[in-house]
Amino acid sequence: MSAVRVRFAPSPTGYLHVGGARTALFNWLLARKCGGTFILRIEDTDVERSTRESVDAILQGMEWLGLDWDEGPFYQSDNFPLYKEHVRKLLDAGKAYKCYCTAEELDARRELAMKEGRKPKYDGTCRERGDAPEGAPYVVRFRAPQGGEVAFDDLIKGRIAFPAEELDDLIIQRTDGTPTYNFCVVIDDAVMRITTVIRGDDHVNNTPRQIQLYQALGYPVPQFAHVPMILGSDKARLSKRHGATSVIAYRDMGYLPEALMNYLVRLGWSHGDDEIFSREEMIEKFDIGNVGRSASVFNPEKLNWLNAHYIKTGDPERLADLLLPHLSSRGVSTLNGPRLVDVVTTLQERAQTLEEMADRALFYYSAPTSYDEAALAKFDKDHLTAVYTIVAGKLSTAGEASAAGYDQIFKDICTENGWKMPQVGQPVRIALSGGTQAPGIGEIVQALGRDESIRRILAAAAFLSGE
């Protein structure tokens, strides 16, 4: 096991969204690549907004994608005493101080500063304050070192430097005694001995403050890698308005976890011209230094293509299992019908998602109750009747066959009767499925079974004569 220790630290205020999933993926990839440790930590210091349901939803999303963690999940809410202790330490060392300014005063000053074109940082009212108002509520602020600059070498973006003047005295403990985010991350990452912090680039501005905190606390500063954001089609931050953002929603829409993983890993990262990556390949080829510096737009079309690819090349048995819930939600039971694996096999090249596959599988489990009139109208009634009669007869005398075997039978029927394939295939397809968009007829007959196929052909013939 190498010394590399990374972590994914979501806040449980909602489900696992694709942006978070990609951050988790990059962390996981780096850990797996160098035999490091991947830690899951739940950032629930905001007791108000954190929920158990969100934690479950996040774990569920990670499990579905196969992003397994080596340690955790740890909860920041379990560490309050630890944070308290560190606040004490800073206070005693004079590296932090109590601030009695009220939230209202702060808001007013911030607003005024903005209006006057000044930077809205804390004005330091309580920084050098000597008195301690009796019983007045206070927050604890970090005494940010001024002068010089704070810089770091980001693994993705390169060197980033901030003038120390830009960094103000951030609050590390609220009036109610709870610690704040920027303080907790530092302590947790330090205590968990995280070597590489991979997170969204909306955190780059927090990084210099955190570095000052590491230094004030005497902890080694980890390496940082800030991953660019994922945008919607209008280049605005990806949100529900652009479609689904929840990982689990993608599962429910019929996407395969390997397809989403493959899509996500290629968003912002690439390896030459490669597009398809198995789990093993991404672990082998991933390099955090190759992650792009600019934001990328989430493109559902490409996800569809990848999903179609994995459906086409996937194991039919597994796909059949995964398809089951999509069938049940349509009220379909596969108990009295063709084997689902056979059905799946005929549909693998024709579906981009499991939802689409479920729709296309419907006719296998319930015989058509009506037929595509327009398609039928392309043939005259006598021809249709002749085709149905001859095909039904021929199938009755033939034994069970493979899809290719049935196709041969249809070819024989054509040559024996002087018909062209479309003149036979289309009518039969309509009789079997009700419409024209369906797998090859040999495939359908094989999956449906010879007897059921004959029944449906006869039913179509009866329907015609009944008109």
Add this chain to the structure above:
RNA sequence: GUCCCCUUCGUCUAGCCCGGCCCAGGACACCGCCCUUUCACGGCGGCGACACCGGUUCAAAUCCGGUAGGGGACGCCA
């Protein structure tokens, strides 16, 4: 407003660090043709980009400077 970051086809990106092989390659989408038993799959081809302006150089997508545009942060949220 201040600070930080970003900028190659509509989209994801290769190339950029180590200038010439790039009048820029791949993929998705789109268009056309082929295959064909419908729908698909597949094959072939097409459309399509170095944000802009200067500089350095024999030579710049690649190096330097500036401009514009976009994004992020500025919270007793994370």
